[in-house]
Amino acid sequence: MRLLVVGAGSTGGYFGGRLAQAGRDVTFLVRPARAALLREKGLQVVSPHGDFTLKPQLVTAGEIKAPYDVILLTVKAYSLDDALDNLAPAVAPQTMILPVLNGMKHMDTLAARFGKQATVGCVCKVAATLDIEGRILQIAPFQDLAYGEMDGALSPRMKELDQFMQDAGFDARLSSDIAREMWEKWIYLAALGGVTCLMRGTIGEIEAASGGTDFVHRFLDEVVATVRAVGSQPSESFLTEVRAILTTKGSPQTSSMYRDLQKGAPIEADQIVGDLLARARKAGVATPLLATAYTNLCVYQNRLVK
Incomplete structure (x- = not known):
């Protein structure tokens, strides 16, 4: 599976970085300034579970050439509209969009733009921040990512997604009650x-x-x-x-x-x-x-x- 992480801040950078470190096919969609920093210094994570630095695969707006299987959407809610315009070329009929935004309004926005089939329920729990050098600092040990169909179905695509997420250095969980x-x-x-x-x-x-x-x-x-x-x-x-x-x-x-x-x-x-x-x-x-x-x-x- 090919994963596009929208944003390489504290949340997207952490989970995307762990997946990339585990050998998954991960690309980050970032702004030009963030891309320049990551190309110069790499994606740096400081964590109780082990520090690491990697050279990430990066794209900026307008550079997406083909759709992805999974999109992990990690922007702040007030940046959602711009992010959807930028990631639209990455969405195909089979693409799964996992948003880790707060509240529920974004689910309506995503469904209206790409259809309900594209949206997957997702909840993440991680305490991380960016320092002045652009490094991701994990400030508490918990690092949970849960996902599932909004109707609770154990679909083939959820099984495939769960396999992709497992054993990547964080706690990944397929939920049958993700809406709750x-x-x-x-x-x-x-x-x-x-x-x-x-x-x-x-x-x-x-x-x-x-x-x-x-x-x-x-x-x-x-x-x-x-x-x-x-x-x-x-x-x-x-x-x-x-x-x-x-x-x-x-x-x-x-x-x-x-x-x-x-x-x-x-x-x-x-x-x-x-x-x-x-x-x-x-x-x-x-x-x-x-x-x-x-x-x-x-x-x-x-x-x-x-």
Whole structure:
């Protein structure tokens, strides 16, 4: 199988790099500046599971000459439209697109552009970042990639994809319930992002504040009520785990959206919070805290475009 990884940042670079290191046929679609750096210094990964550097196969927009079997889509949601234009020549009727974007809005966008058959459910869990030298730093040991048909079918193409992903230096898993896993990840990201951005603090700081734990529970309740009304039902074990994580005493945890906000960088407010709010309103679910968080994030976003 031939894999095109769209983006060679912390997520695409990590999983794509591991697959390339394992001998898979991997090409990265990147911007010219990133391509120049990778050609000069190679794709460098610093990881608890072992550091490595490799010379990746690269293409930039307009250089794709033939379709790929699999596309791992790892861009930020606000860059999705441009990315789809750039990767379109790589899509054939049999191509599988695995998006690791946040939320669920991108699934509708992909289906509208390339058809539902092209889209595969996907959830990744990795804590990584780019340093000032362009290296990928894995900052926690977990490195999970789950994938599957949205209807749960164990199709021949999923078996082939699973074989491609196995034994590549990370935890790869074929899921028969990937839709639920995607909705659960959205619950976690919306709650974590919403509470840390609205309160401008870590989980531990929010828990220690007067009314902080009650606020977190009420915020999570709104998110869960929305997903129960419009998406797949989360498991009780997942909800128990998330409540514990979001109210842990002394926890330094924040969301990537909060960290981007602190840096003055673009954020995925529309995809992580705004889209969920829109679905809640359409379903008639009352979400005053979610609405407050989205308004707060919109104030920040509006400053960026001035």
